[in-house]
Amino acid sequence: MKDEAENVSDGSSRRNFLKKVGVGVGAISVTGIVGSSLLKGNEAKAKSGKLVKLLSPEGKLVEVDQDDIKSAKGIQPADNETVEQHKLEARAGLPNRKFAMVIDLARCKNARKCVEACQEGHLLPKDHEWMRLYLLQDDSTTSKYWFPRPCFHCDKPMCVSVCPVGATYKRADGIVLIDNQRCIGCKFCMTGCPFSARVFNWKDPEVKVPEGHVYDPETNIPATEGTVGKCVFCADKLRLGELPRCVSACPMGVIYFGDILEDTVTNGNETERFSKLMTDRAGYRYREELGTLPSVYYLPPTQRMFPVESGLEDTDKSIKDRYKKVGPR
Amino acid sequence: MEADRKLITDLTPEIEKTSIKWYITFFIFLAFFAVGIYGLYQQIDKGHIVTGMRDNVVWGFYIVNFIFFMGLSYSGALISGVLHLFHTGWRKPIIRMAELITIISLIIGPFFIFFCIGRLDRLHFLFLYPRIQSPITWDVIAIITDLVGCFLYLYLSFIEDFAILRDYPDLKVAPWKKKLYKTLSLGFTGTEQQHKILSNARMVMAAMVIAIAIIVYSVLAWIFGVTLQPGWHSTIFGPYFVIAAVFSGTGLLIILMWIFRKIYHLEEYITQRHFVNVGVLLTVIAAFYGYFTFSDYLTKWYGSIKMDSILIDKLFTDYYSLFIFANYIGILLPCIIIAFPKFRTIPNITIAAIIAVTALLVNRYIIVIPTLETPFLPIQDTRPDWITYSPTWVEWSLTLAGVSVFAMLFMLVSKIAPIISISEMQEKDKNEIMK
Numbered sequence: 001m002k003d004e005a006e007n008v009s010d011g012s013s014r015r016n017f018l019k020k021v022g023v024g025v026g027a028i029s030v031t032g033i034v035g036s037s038l039l040k041g042n043e044a045k046a047k048s049g050k051l052v053k054l055l056s057p058e059g060k061l062v063e064v065d066q067d068d069i070k071s072a073k074g075i076q077p078a079d080n081e082t083v084e085q086h087k088l089e090a091r092a093g094l095p096n097r098k099f100a101m102v103i104d105l106a107r108c109k110n111a112r113k114c115v116e117a118c119q120e121g122h123l124l125p126k127d128h129e130w131m132r133l134y135l136l137q138d139d140s141t142t143s144k145y146w147f148p149r150p151c152f153h154c155d156k157p158m159c160v161s162v163c164p165v166g167a168t169y170k171r172a173d174g175i176v177l178i179d180n181q182r183c184i185g186c187k188f189c190m191t192g193c194p195f196s197a198r199v200f201n202w203k204d205p206e207v208k209v210p211e212g213h214v215y216d217p218e219t220n221i222p223a224t225e226g227t228v229g230k231c232v233f234c235a236d237k238l239r240l241g242e243l244p245r246c247v248s249a250c251p252m253g254v255i256y257f258g259d260i261l262e263d264t265v266t267n268g269n270e271t272e273r274f275s276k277l278m279t280d281r282a283g284y285r286y287r288e289e290l291g292t293l294p295s296v297y298y299l300p301p302t303q304r305m306f307p308v309e310s311g312l313e314d315t316d317k318s319i320k321d322r323y324k325k326v327g328p329r
Numbered sequence: 330m331e332a333d334r335k336l337i338t339d340l341t342p343e344i345e346k347t348s349i350k351w352y353i354t355f356f357i358f359l360a361f362f363a364v365g366i367y368g369l370y371q372q373i374d375k376g377h378i379v380t381g382m383r384d385n386v387v388w389g390f391y392i393v394n395f396i397f398f399m400g401l402s403y404s405g406a407l408i409s410g411v412l413h414l415f416h417t418g419w420r421k422p423i424i425r426m427a428e429l430i431t432i433i434s435l436i437i438g439p440f441f442i443f444f445c446i447g448r449l450d451r452l453h454f455l456f457l458y459p460r461i462q463s464p465i466t467w468d469v470i471a472i473i474t475d476l477v478g479c480f481l482y483l484y485l486s487f488i489e490d491f492a493i494l495r496d497y498p499d500l501k502v503a504p505w506k507k508k509l510y511k512t513l514s515l516g517f518t519g520t521e522q523q524h525k526i527l528s529n530a531r532m533v534m535a536a537m538v539i540a541i542a543i544i545v546y547s548v549l550a551w552i553f554g555v556t557l558q559p560g561w562h563s564t565i566f567g568p569y570f571v572i573a574a575v576f577s578g579t580g581l582l583i584i585l586m587w588i589f590r591k592i593y594h595l596e597e598y599i600t601q602r603h604f605v606n607v608g609v610l611l612t613v614i615a616a617f618y619g620y621f622t623f624s625d626y627l628t629k630w631y632g633s634i635k636m637d638s639i640l641i642d643k644l645f646t647d648y649y650s651l652f653i654f655a656n657y658i659g660i661l662l663p664c665i666i667i668a669f670p671k672f673r674t675i676p677n678i679t680i681a682a683i684i685a686v687t688a689l690l691v692n693r694y695i696i697v698i699p700t701l702e703t704p705f706l707p708i709q710d711t712r713p714d715w716i717t718y719s720p721t722w723v724e725w726s727l728t729l730a731g732v733s734v735f736a737m738l739f740m741l742v743s744k745i746a747p748i749i750s751i752s753e754m755q756e757k758d759k760n761e762i763m764k
Binding site: 182 | 375383384385388447451454455458459557558639704706708
């Protein structure tokens with residue numbers, strides 16, 4: 001995955017993370033490929049026959065067909081017709097797909113790599129974060145746990161119902177997107193969303209967009225002043241058959257992503273049957289009673305890999321300050 | 330058509346001449362308005378970051394003002410409609426004011442939505458890409474319908490007055506005003522048939538504006554009610570908003586009656602009787618409004634669904650004084666003042682009305698803001714200084730600008746049209762009215 005290799009060269013935090021984990025660039029690439037072949041499903045496709053050597057997450061050398069490695073096409077100049085065509089495609093979504101995410105709360109330790117990858121990947125301005133990490137405690141008698149929250153991409157999305165201009169929409173593949181060239185900034189969707197998943201561009205985001213870049217609702221780059229933004233499930237990556245950025249960035253393998261129709265989800269390392277994961281680990285959706293039918297599922301924080309407190313150990317003061325008022329509710 | 334000179338001089342004090350007081354007052358309001366324009370410029374230039382709104386409290390003072398002004402408007406329509414429909418005799422000197430409240434606040438209200446919208450340049454998208462599922466689209470349709478309906482209703486009540494002013498021989502006004510009266514009176518000469526048509530039309534419109542006002546304000550309430558947010562997701566919100574609107578509008582009517590009576594020396598026309606009658610109306614509405622408020626909070630508190638109880642905790646801690654003022658003092662005190670006949674003096678009733686209107690504005694604030702500060706997921710992982718809301722000077726300046734425009738529009742109307750309907754006052758049953 002060329003783009004990821006490029007990303008690594010300009011994202012210093014990403015590089016640090018890779019050093020820490022002690023795996024080479026290849027690991028990420030293979031991670032992506034596992035996801036990609038999985039997401040591509042049954043599509044039969046002629047392969048080039050050229051094999052490329054890569055390093056697997058376990059440290060083994062593997063050979064992969066070159067055609068399985070794709071470059072990102074998200075950012076490139078295009079003429080008006082293809083832009084319009086793409087906008088229509090971005091509204092329709094990928095055929096025969098129903099994407100879902102499973103977040104394993106037992107593994108999360110607030111490493112915040114998902115947030116960083118999301119910020120970098122979508123060129124998001126400071127204080128405008130799509131992925132949030134909550135430190136929840138349901139009651140004073142129960143334990144705290146880290147709770148990563150992307151957009152839930154609900155099947156009955158309040159935000160879409162209340163939008164007066166159709167700027168935010170639900171696609172056939174389950175993804176909810178925002179066309180920030182349509183958004184009038186009324187913020188009704190923000191009050192409609194019960195999960196605080198949406199953020200507003202309160203000022204000019206001052207995003208440096210690569211030359212020739214064309215706006216695409218699937219990435220929502222660039223952020224635009226006076227409009228609403230939120231997690232897009234990395235719809236651009238999915239179109240290329242790759243995993244969302246937060247999934248591949250997470251060092252703990254917290255986030256699984258996949259297709260409910262295929263009953264398969266992967267966190268890059270492990271691939272599981274979605275239904276089995278739900279049964280074995282008692283998967284649930286946050287605030288099911290609200291009836292918005294989220295596409296994001298959670299696995300309860302049982303037999304945790306890390307103590308909760310470790311989530312605040314290596315963080316900056318500015319991050320610690322964000323959790324000052326945490327308590328049971 | 331004839332009318333006696335005294336009526337015209339008394340009821341149109343600003344048409345022929347402009348007093349120095351008028352200019353001074355007008356320029357003071359204009360100054361406030363200018364500050365508001367500067368605030369708006371800042372907001373457009375630097376973005377909404379200059380307001381106190383952030384990712385949790387995305388609707389702030391602007392929306393509060395929007396609901397408030399729209400409420401005044403609908404209640405103006407309701408009051409004048411109901412009084413007209415039931416041929417209430419004493420309504421005649423004050424009905425024009427209620428109608429003017431309707432139209433003027435209806436013009437101002439939507440501007441607060443414009444201030445709140447992030448992309449004002451895309452406002453026309455509401456018409457280009459409308460989605461009927463969205464309560465905002467309902468509101469756009471409703472407000473436009475209401476604007477048309479209320480303008481018609483107001484205009485119908487003006488036709489006869491314009492005809493009187495047109496026909497009055499020595500009215501010392503500029504030629505353009507004479508021309509204006511001629512055009513606007515639509516050739517009304519006071520024949521029996523014309524009277525009949527006009528009276529029928531006003532009757533129909535009175536009934537219509539009542540219906541429109543109820544529907545339109547319910548739609549506004551549903552913008553909140555249809556969401557899942559704690560505190561907003563309530564079946565009572567439609568009727569609750571309607572009654573709250575009438576409460577504020579009745580209060581404002583009393584305040585305006587007092588101001589106009591004082592400034593234009595209308596003691597002869599607006600008497601204690603009017604204050605007491607409208608005051609009693611205010612008390613009755615306050616009782617309903619208090620009952621709705623109590624009912625809404627009681628169910629939330631007693632059932633104590635977790636999010637509801639967190640919200641109520643917040644109301645009784647962070648918002649304690651505002652809550653007590655809005656929902657106890659603001660409702661009970663006006664009731665007490667007006668309920669006892671010995672307290673019913675004009676200044677007392679006016680004070681009660683001022684308390685009522687302020688309390689309702691605060692009530693709007695504690696409906697909108699605390700709910701947004703109590704999302705289902707606790708507010709975390711965000712800049713600590715972005716958590717709580719307080720309006721900035723930009724929001725205050727635009728709020729004051731709104732109030733100034735309200736006053737200025739009233740003043741401008743008084744330059745052109747009678748502030749009390751002349752035609753109504755010269756009717757035969759004048760004695761009955763003034764009794």
